[in-house]
Amino acid sequence: MYIAVKGGERAIEASLRLLDAARRGDRALPALQAPQLREQLGLLVDRVMAEASLYDPDLAALAIQQARGDSIEAVFLLRAYRTTLPRWGFSQPVDTAAMRVRRRVSAIFKDLPGGQLLGPSFDYTQRLLDFGLLQGDPAVDAAPSAAAEPDPGVALSDSVPSPLQLLADEGLIEPCLPSPGDPEPPDITRDPPAHPLPRSARLQMLARADEGWVLGMGYSTQRGYAFTHPFVGELRHGTVALEIVPPELGFAVELGEIALTDCQMVNQFVGSATQPPQFTRGQGLVFGHGERKAMAMSLVDRVLRASEFDEELTSPAQDPEFVLPHGDNVEASGFVQHLKLPHYVTFESELQMIRALREEKAE
């Protein structure tokens, strides 16, 4: 007699052993170490930290190794760890104007105070496979140590205005004001979302949304599904100081530095009954070096502000109830893949229904 799905516990244990073996791969090759991933797959580490909303390059590298390079699985591992951590409080808002930049470009002025700084970028590579890497990385390894050291970055002082500040001084762009509710924004990992969400909650959800999803949503606004008329006001990547104010002390203490990518998108706006014609802003801010994500996020942030500017709602990217919940790749991945779980009770109910409907039709 056939009895369905018995011995689940033993099957699970065997599956876990197979998973370990598959992760290790060919044992003739040396095993990866998480620090190698952290150093040599840094952009993947950054992406996992951003989508997990946990800044810890070492644990992100470990998660990537454990997940066999599946970035969404790594995000899941890191979030499941993050959820067990106590929350001590909020940091002070980070000051990206005081960032030690490794890269900074503006597309709206040819040159600007502080200058354009190309930094490490794929933008002007010619996308030819470098077969030499198969033999190791002798050119970099042999270079004098000074050249191989990370760029120390340039601190842009507060006195150097951001290119958007030049526009703001003329009243040509909307002022950059804190969202209502600041300085204590909602915490999307603690408070259930109640739509419509304030911008601070929307930005939190976008910052850890799936990069591919945000990219697609942002791209859709460039192809006629809503319009944003965007210009990159400024895109910068570098490190900023993170400060907290312990209640016992009452003044800010620096905890350390984190790497961020910040995109300030400038968008045309022809004005409305209540607002004069001026440029408006979309912002993208992500952990690590993630220019694609930060830029796409700034497009989506702006398009989600449609009702603020009395813009006509015509497109999916303008609908926060569509864009935001569906961008969470851990939720999406879980729910799509839960279809693997047994559904034979519901399927049997459907079978019964279909058979009955067919019988009635045949009669």
Added chain:
Amino acid sequence: MTAGYNFAYLDEGTKRMIRRALLKAVAVPGHQVPFGSREMPLAYGWGTGGIQVTAAVIGAADVLKVIDQGSDDTTNAVNIRRFFARTTGVATTERTAEASIIQTRHRIPERPLVEGQILVYQVPQPEPLYKLEPRRTETRKLHGFAEYGLMNVKLYEDIAQWGRIDVSYDYPVRVHGRHVMSPSPIPAFDNPKMHQMPALQLFGAGREKRLYAIPPYTDVHSLDFEDHPFRIEPQGHACVLCGCTTSFKDEVPMDDGSTQWTCSDTDHCRSVQAGHEAEAV
């Protein structure tokens, strides 16, 4: 128990937050209460809501049963039971009668539950109106005004088109004459068991961050019309293992092309078989 984790995995502050939301849910039967759903170490869609509810209400003296599709032995049920065995050390059981908490996916046990038992449902989609109105800003208002015209029209159109209501599982119910509620994807066959159930019924939707509840002895009516009353149709098969004709059956295609029918509720099947053996002695 696994070292380094609190009893039942969640910290006490989180469990208290969930219990407060559950108290509100019990006070307003069938109403979806938002809660600060946590990221769990199991995937969304695999029971994170039910697990959080169970974690919030379980105590050291509880006896836990976990079923998926009515069975204790499906891999997901095994995994969740293992999770709680590791993180709480409580006794687990496969017997419905012995359990103080039963976490379930897609079924209500055949054996009538009794006072003092808690049935925890895993819920994928707590909003019964989502196929008719996906915007939660709107459905919240519809529930607030008890405006269920959309749902009535859908059911009416089913009858007009098919001569019957085209819903075989997750069949919507009205709780104590007020809120329309998703019973989770249990077969419509199980819906009548919810009505005036002596046990407490708790529902957890982790991904959607909603909880709801049906207190003991509450009216739960499957939506219908006076001239088209809700009814469940017997599958018309006997279990090949125990001979029961009244339980919900799994349909099992065999290698030779034939079909066998077995009880979906494995504890029910086992106890009916044990009853036969007792009679035979």
